[in-house]
Structure formats: C-alpha cells, structure tokens
Amino acid sequence: MLRKALVVGAFAGVGALCTPALAEGERAEVIHIWTSEGESAAIREVVTRFEAAGGVWLDSAVAGGQNLGQTVFNRIAAGDPPTAYQGLGGRAYEDLLAEGLLNDVDATATADGWRDVLPGPLVDVITNDDGKIFLIPINVHGPNWIWYSKDVLEKAGVTEVPTTYDETFFAAVEKINDAGMVGFAVGGQSFQERFLMESVMLALGGRDYWNNVWQNRDEAAIRSATTTKVFETFRRLSTYRDDGAAGRSWPQNTNMLITGAAGFNVMGDWAKGEFTAAGQQAEVDYGCILPGDKPYFIVHADVMAVPSGRDKGRVEAQQLLAHVAMSAESQIEFNLRKGSLAARTDVDTSRYDACSLKGLASYSDPELVVPSVNMTMTPAAAGLWEDLVTEFFNDDSISIDTAVDRLADIVAGSD
Incomplete structure (x- = not known):
C-alpha cells in the first residue's frame, strides 16, 4: 500500500476519540x-x-x-x-x-x-x-508555493503579480533587482533546488504530465518538449541567484521577504509558519501562489x-x-x-x-x-533525482539533453 499514489478525494466524517490506557510518565x-x-x-x-x-x-x-x-x-x-x-x-x-x-x-x-x-x-x-x-x-x-512580499513588489513598481513561471514572473524579478532589492531569493541547498524544480515542473506541465512522468514512467512524457521547457526555465531561474545564495537556509530566504530584502521565494508552506511567527498576515503583508494554469498542489x-x-x-x-x-x-x-x-x-x-x-x-x-516524488519513487531514485537537479542548477555545462537522459534513467530504474 505504500506504493499507492496519493490523490485526495472526498472527505469523510467525524470519528469518536478515546484515550489509550497507559501508565503515567511514559x-x-x-x-x-x-x-x-x-x-x-x-x-x-x-x-x-x-x-x-x-x-x-x-x-x-x-x-x-x-x-x-x-x-x-x-x-x-x-x-x-x-x-x-x-x-x-x-x-x-x-x-x-x-x-x-x-x-x-x-x-x-x-x-x-x-x-x-x-x-x-x-x-x-x-x-x-x-x-x-x-x-x-x-x-x-x-512544497510548490511561490511567496512574495507585497511591500517589495509595491516599492519596485510591480503591478502585475505572476501566476506561473512565465515572462510576467521574470519581468517582476528583474524589476525588483533594478530597484536594488533581491528579486528572487533562493538558497544553495539541494532540497531547496529540488522543490523549486518540482514547482516549475508541475506549473509548466500540469497534473497529467506530472503523473505521466512520476507514476506512469512514460518515456515519451520524459522526453517531451515540456521537459525541455522545464529544464530551460529552471536554468533561467539559476541565473537570478544573488551573491548570498550559497548555503542560505530556507528560513533565511523567508526572512528576506519578511524584512523587505527580497521579492519572491519558492518554498513549501512551512514558510508560512515563519511569516506567522513574525506577526505578518497572509494576503496583507505577503502573498502566496500555487503556480500553473491551475493552482496545482503537490501532496507532501x-x-x-x-x-x-x-x-x-x-x-x-x-x-x-x-x-x-x-x-x-x-x-x-x-x-x-x-x-x-x-x-x-x-x-x-x-x-x-x-x-x-x-x-x-x-x-x-x-x-x-x-503525489510527491517520495510517494511514487524509491528513496534511492528520489535521491538520484535530487542529485541531478542540484548539479544541473549549479553547473551550466550540463546540457538539457544530458539532464533529460539522466531523468529517464532514474525513472526507469525505480521499481
């Protein structure tokens, strides 16, 4: 049963609670x-x-x-x-x-x-x-949310909030950079890069494409023009790293939005806990986007x-x-x-x-x-995927064709 994909359907009703018996001080x-x-x-x-x-x-x-x-x-x-x-x-x-x-x-x-x-x-x-x-x-x-500082976007003169990784998004990032702030905050940790890549993958490909790659192991989907576009967009995002990105943790990225130092960040909704702890309010001080032509959600x-x-x-x-x-x-x-x-x-x-x-x-x-990659792939395959993502993000000598070949091998090798 662990291998079943998680596709959330209708919600069930309320069950009774009862306390298990135990000795005090367990x-x-x-x-x-x-x-x-x-x-x-x-x-x-x-x-x-x-x-x-x-x-x-x-x-x-x-x-x-x-x-x-x-x-x-x-x-x-x-x-x-x-x-x-x-x-x-x-x-x-x-x-x-x-x-x-x-x-x-x-x-x-x-x-x-x-x-x-x-x-x-x-x-x-x-x-x-x-x-x-x-x-x-x-x-x-x-894990696939885009977060943004409303104050930073206003100061930079960004009037159109993007809904996905398109020219509107990159124009907003560049406008914030031109205003002297960090347009896109990202840290040099492999899991951050993986969640960013998966956010791009789902946003540009949609649900059917995601499931064809990670559940159906469809090589045609893996080698499609969509995958090429995903890797192109991911590489373009890598060019917006600021000088302090290397080794920066995800709470530090979130704090850059909280303090008005950066405009956008991609991270799971655990980032919202940092906004809350800082006394900020959703859709008042900061905004949140599930990117794509629809608001897709990776279950993690x-x-x-x-x-x-x-x-x-x-x-x-x-x-x-x-x-x-x-x-x-x-x-x-x-x-x-x-x-x-x-x-x-x-x-x-x-x-x-x-x-x-x-x-x-x-x-x-x-x-x-x-479903998340962890739900459909073996731990070894998920680890190889993260390795590929971080290597590609940090080494522009790795071609997209090579990256696609490696992705196909990873997916094929997961039982």
Missing part, C-alpha cells in the same frame, strides 16, 4: 527537524498536550532533513531506536517494515476513528501490507514513524503519542503555527488564513493534487 524520545521559529512553536503544541496526558517528552531535534535519516538509521542499527521520528509519507519505510523494525499504531488509530477523519488515499499511504496503520499523520504540506505529508524496541513502556508511549498528535486540538494548533494543513478533515477550517484556504481548496480537488 517516556517518548522524538527525533525531528522542527527547529525554526515557526516549527518550534508548532511542535510545542504537541509536546504540551502529550505532557498534559501524562507523558514525558524527550526532545531530540537535529539540524536539517539531510541529517535526520542517517541519525535515525544509525540509532536503529545500534539497537537504540528513538520512540518516534519525523518522516515523510512515502516509500522510505519499506525496508524497515520488511525487517520488522517498525511498530504500528493501529490500536489507537482504530479506537480514535482515524479512518473516518482522514482522506482514504492518505490512509493507504500510512497503512502497511497487513492492513495496519503504522505512521502517525501530522499534516499535509504543499509529515508523519511520525515508531520503531520497535525492547525497552519498557515503548509501545504505550507510542500509542499515547499517536492519540495526542492526531487529536483535533493538536492538529489545528500545530498546523496553524506550521503553515500546513491538518491531516484530519474535521478541524475548524474557519481559523485558516487566506493562504491555507487556497491550499485547502486545491488539496480538496482531485483534479489539482499530485
């Missing part, structure tokens, strides 16, 4: 990368509720997603797994499941009625081959996995964590601060801001959503 060590200002505020909402329910939270934050996987797998290999760790919904758990190294949270999921309050395709993604829910869904992100779900182990109280702590993190209260409070959408479909969406409501509208429409 300890949960949780490894995660939620360390920015907005992310820290979000995870505190879960921690507070976990501790109020009698648990003891042991925080093990690591810097950067690139370090998360290795940290977790080293701990598991050493026989010292954490109670839970942050991950992405997708195929990265197949080997751990096959080796029996992950527990499930199906008892709590069933008691709390998760299957009634999660979209069916998301349930598929978090369900193992035995039909048990083994991942705790935390949220749903869209944060989850928690729960490794197996022999220590006393592990399973009880995992079940409590599952209950707390998936409660309606935790879901809405976490995601209001994180910038993401709640995984649950029964939360009070009247509290969502203008950008979250845009995301929710797209996420709710099966014609606008596509």
Whole structure:
C-alpha cells in the first residue's frame, strides 16, 4: 500500500476519540527537524498536550532533513531506536517494515476513528501490507508555493503579480533587482533546488504530465518538449541567484521577504509558519501562489514513524503519542503555527488564513493534487533525482539533453 499514489478525494466524517490506557510518565524520545521559529512553536503544541496526558517528552531535534535519516538509521542499527521520528509519507519505510523494525499504531488509530477523519488515499499511504496503520499523520504540506512580499513588489513598481513561471514572473524579478532589492531569493541547498524544480515542473506541465512522468514512467512524457521547457526555465531561474545564495537556509530566504530584502521565494508552506511567527498576515503583508494554469498542489505529508524496541513502556508511549498528535486540538494548533494543513478533515477550517484556504481548496480537488516524488519513487531514485537537479542548477555545462537522459534513467530504474 505504500506504493499507492496519493490523490485526495472526498472527505469523510467525524470519528469518536478515546484515550489509550497507559501508565503515567511514559517516556517518548522524538527525533525531528522542527527547529525554526515557526516549527518550534508548532511542535510545542504537541509536546504540551502529550505532557498534559501524562507523558514525558524527550526532545531530540537535529539540524536539517539531510541529517535526520542517517541519525535515525544509525540509532536503529545500534539497537537504540528513538520512540518516534519525523518522516515523510512515502516509500522510505519499506525496508524497515520488511525487517520488522517498525511498530504500528493501529490500536489507537482504530479506537480514535482515524479512518473516518482522514482522506482514504492518505490512509493507504500510512497503512502497511497487513492492513495496519503504522505512521502517525501530522499534516499535509504543499512544497510548490511561490511567496512574495507585497511591500517589495509595491516599492519596485510591480503591478502585475505572476501566476506561473512565465515572462510576467521574470519581468517582476528583474524589476525588483533594478530597484536594488533581491528579486528572487533562493538558497544553495539541494532540497531547496529540488522543490523549486518540482514547482516549475508541475506549473509548466500540469497534473497529467506530472503523473505521466512520476507514476506512469512514460518515456515519451520524459522526453517531451515540456521537459525541455522545464529544464530551460529552471536554468533561467539559476541565473537570478544573488551573491548570498550559497548555503542560505530556507528560513533565511523567508526572512528576506519578511524584512523587505527580497521579492519572491519558492518554498513549501512551512514558510508560512515563519511569516506567522513574525506577526505578518497572509494576503496583507505577503502573498502566496500555487503556480500553473491551475493552482496545482503537490501532496507532501509529515508523519511520525515508531520503531520497535525492547525497552519498557515503548509501545504505550507510542500509542499515547499517536492519540495526542492526531487529536483535533493538536492538529489545528500545530498546523496553524506550521503553515500546513491538518491531516484530519474535521478541524475548524474557519481559523485558516487566506493562504491555507487556497491550499485547502486545491488539496480538496482531485483534479489539482499530485503525489510527491517520495510517494511514487524509491528513496534511492528520489535521491538520484535530487542529485541531478542540484548539479544541473549549479553547473551550466550540463546540457538539457544530458539532464533529460539522466531523468529517464532514474525513472526507469525505480521499481
């Protein structure tokens, strides 16, 4: 079931919640990368509720997603797994499941009625081959947003806000540059470059093209004129990097918009958590765009996995964590601060801001959503894709024909 594409359909109704029985003081060590200002505020909402329910939270934050996987797998290999760790919904758990190294949270999921309050395709993604829910869904992100500073655009005299990566977009970027500010803020990290590339790919190609490449493995789509246009546009974007781009983190990029130093940035909606933490309001201080001829949305779900182990109280702590993190209260409070959408479909969406409501509208429409690359490709193939993207972005000696050939090989090599 992990290999099923996530295409969100109709939302289900509300299920009852019941608290799992456990001894007081169950300890949960949780490894995660939620360390920015907005992310820290979000995870505190879960921690507070976990501790109020009698648990003891042991925080093990690591810097950067690139370090998360290795940290977790080293701990598991050493026989010292954490109670839970942050991950992405997708195929990265197949080997751990096959080796029996992950527990499930199906008892709590069933008691709390998760299957009634999660979209069916998301349930598929978090369900193992035995039909048990083994991942705790935390949220749903869209990684393909364009963000912009309304103040910067006004100061630069940009009157037409772009809706995709076309001449209107590049004209706006150049106008901001000419006004002495950074038109397009991007950092020199491979995951930033990958999300930028995927945003361009979906915006220019649309849903059918995306699915033909990543789900259907259609070589004709991969070698089409659309792919050439995608790589051309991505290369053009690379020419707008400012001198400070190398190594700049995504929160620093977002802060450039917040402080009026830059006009545009492409990043997932976790960036909205930084705007919120800075006291800025959606569609007042900053704007948000799901680019393309339609507002397409790449589904990128944060989850928690729960490794197996022999220590006393592990399973009880995992079940409590599952209950707390998936409660309606935790879901809405976490995601209001994180910038993401709640995984649950029964939360009070009247509290969502203008950008979250845009995301929710797209996420709710099966014609606008596509699964992330992590959901359709093996971890090895996804890693090769990220390597290709960052090499192409930073080395203009790599031809588009070569890049397309490498993409075709990557897709063909993923089972």
